[in-house]
Amino acid sequence: MIISITNLKGGVGKSTICQNLAVCFVNMGYKVCIVDTDTNQTSMKWISFRSDELPNIPVFGITEAGALPNNIKILNKDYDIVLIDGTPSLSKMTSKILLLSNITIIPTLLSGADFWAIEPFVERLSETQVINESLQSYILCNKFDSRINLEKTVVSALKAFEEDFNIKTLDSKIKQRVIYKDSMLKGLGVYEATDPKAKTEIIALTNEIQSIIENFN
Numbered sequence: 001m002i003i004s005i006t007n008l009k010g011g012v013g014k015s016t017i018c019q020n021l022a023v024c025f026v027n028m029g030y031k032v033c034i035v036d037t038d039t040n041q042t043s044m045k046w047i048s049f050r051s052d053e054l055p056n057i058p059v060f061g062i063t064e065a066g067a068l069p070n071n072i073k074i075l076n077k078d079y080d081i082v083l084i085d086g087t088p089s090l091s092k093m094t095s096k097i098l099l100l101s102n103i104t105i106i107p108t109l110l111s112g113a114d115f116w117a118i119e120p121f122v123e124r125l126s127e128t129q130v131i132n133e134s135l136q137s138y139i140l141c142n143k144f145d146s147r148i149n150l151e152k153t154v155v156s157a158l159k160a161f162e163e164d165f166n167i168k169t170l171d172s173k174i175k176q177r178v179i180y181k182d183s184m185l186k187g188l189g190v191y192e193a194t195d196p197k198a199k200t201e202i203i204a205l206t207n208e209i210q211s212i213i214e215n216f217n
Ligand SMILES: Nc1ncnc2c1ncn2[C@@H]1O[C@H](COP(=O)(O)OP(=O)(O)OP(=O)(O)O)[C@@H](O)[C@H]1O
Pocket: 009, 010, 011, 012, 013, 014, 015, 016, 017, 038, 040, 042, 087, 088, 142, 143, 174, 175, 176, 177, 178, 180, 181, 184
């Protein structure tokens, strides 16, 4: 199963979500690896801080779009779940990632600027869905704050994508929490850290994605 974390916008939480899903899935008993496609190599750096005593998550850095398809096909045979940490651009790399993915998760923040940036990405996704017909795309609200009315408005606007482009918004939402920053620096996922609320929300997200995997056709 190939699950990518994508968005043309930088800093929306692609690497954070990718690493945290990897940690949850590996702790659930899945054989998991990460492919880091970003030239910043955030997930490669993250894994360098991870203790050898924790469940192993191999991270492969592949920043050449041309090298991606063969490598992903090989890894998909060896691992239950291949997570692709995406790159923040509408590049050849992003097109290849979307063509190869079974599922893509699109983390987004809920400002106007972030919403506007999703629109061209959604157009690229709908073009890809013509070729990769089984691709399932899900928006994930990150750094979510339900107290802010604007955020509620953006969530309703995202719902429109469901009908227009067949892109659903996940029920699970991730709040802004310091533990996400802390655990990245320690090579951890919040599942392995000390904030019970963060752990609960990341388990809920992983369970929601697990049920998508189980029903994948
Ligand atoms: N829910 C959250 N709560 C608090 N901090 C977060 C959360 N999600 C992400 N961050 C922080 O926001 C910053 C950007 O996150 P991250 O690096 O995961 O984004 P990205 O989309 O991968 O960025 P890039 O496009 O540059 O690769 C990081 O400092 C990360 O620790």
